[in-house]
Amino acid sequence: MSAPRAQRDRLGEALRAIVRARRTAPPATRQEAATPPSLAEMGLRLAALEREVGEVRSRVNGLLFAVVASVIAQLASKLVAG
The missing domain is CATH 1.20.5 (Single alpha-helices involved in coiled-coils or other helix-helix interfaces)
Structure with a gap:
């Protein structure tokens, strides 16, 4: 034990x-x-944030373009069929 x-x-x-x-x-x-972070650190963080926002913006624009293209294709197929 x-x-x-x-x-x-x-x-x-x-x-x-x-x-x-x-x-x-x-x-x-x-x-x-x-x-508190220095101005250089804040500048680096801001640049990284701007890059991320740019990437998200391009993804959203790509998705929006795909949706609009799909809607136009569906409308065109309905016009041709109808």
């Missing part, structure tokens, strides 16, 4: 050490939030 108890004690100590380490070490997100 002493062997399982010793394992539980070691496990408990390990868990307590992990909890202590998490409490004492500040997460990286808190450090980033504490210091």
Whole structure:
């Protein structure tokens, strides 16, 4: 019975050490939030955001073009058949 108890004690100590380490070490997100980004970082973020918006815009335009082409094709087939 002493062997399982010793394992539980070691496990408990390990868990307590992990909890202590998490409490004492500040997460990286808190450090980033504490210091405002520089103008260069903000410029890089803005450029990345503009690229993403451009990609989404081109996807939406492509989808819209496909829908319009499909509608025109359906109308043309109805006109020819009718």
